[in-house]
Amino acid sequence: MAETIVFIIFAAVALVGAIGMVTASNSVYSAMGLLTTMFSLAVMYLLLDAPFVAVVQVIIYAGAVMTLFLFVIMMIGVDKSDAYGAQLPIQRAMTAVVAAGFFAAVALAGRAVWVTGSSAFGRPNLYGSAEAVADEIFGTWTVVFLSIVMLLTIAAIGTIALAYFHLGSTEEEASR
Secondary structure (H helix, E strand, C coil): CHHHHHHHHHHHHHHHHHHHHHHCCCHHHHHHHHHHHHHHHHHHHHHCCCHHHHHHHHHHHHHHHHHHHHHHHHHHCCCCCCCHHHCCCCHHHHHHHHHHHHHHHHHHHHCCCCCCCCEECCEECCCCCHHHHHHHHHHHCHHHHHHHHHHHHHHHHHHHHHHHHHHHHHHHHHHC
16 A cells, blocks of 8 residues: 555656656756656656666666756756746745655655565565676676667767867857
8 A cells, every 4th residue: 555655656746747847948947857757766666676776767867867967958058047036935935845745745655665675485576686687787688788888988989079179160260
């Protein structure tokens, strides 16, 4: 019962984050909606007894990829002035009340769910553990994994080269 309640809460949060990501007029708010959805997915991975995948979701996607997105957003220019005067006068208080209520609901519903390591037929369930993921990546999918590593490395080098050459041409044009 508690797993169902936690799932419903975080499924609703994931949907709100996804809708917020798509409908936000400001790109930073859109990135925050994506971050909310990623955290909700990490909780759903915990509900599926995949703690390693949940931690990877938070560290890699919600941490590193979102930091990269925010750097790109800042680089392409968010220096436009936004209208900050349209806020509700009690917006911060309402946000604090909603956040406290959300935290209390999740804490009450999820206190039995956060225990991981369920066992089936006397042996631990290793699906989603670090060992199971490592066996799949470095056993079954080694060539695919190395190909993706090479593709991402080439893409990073190409991005740096394009940024460098584009920067050089704009400096020459500006000096004319």
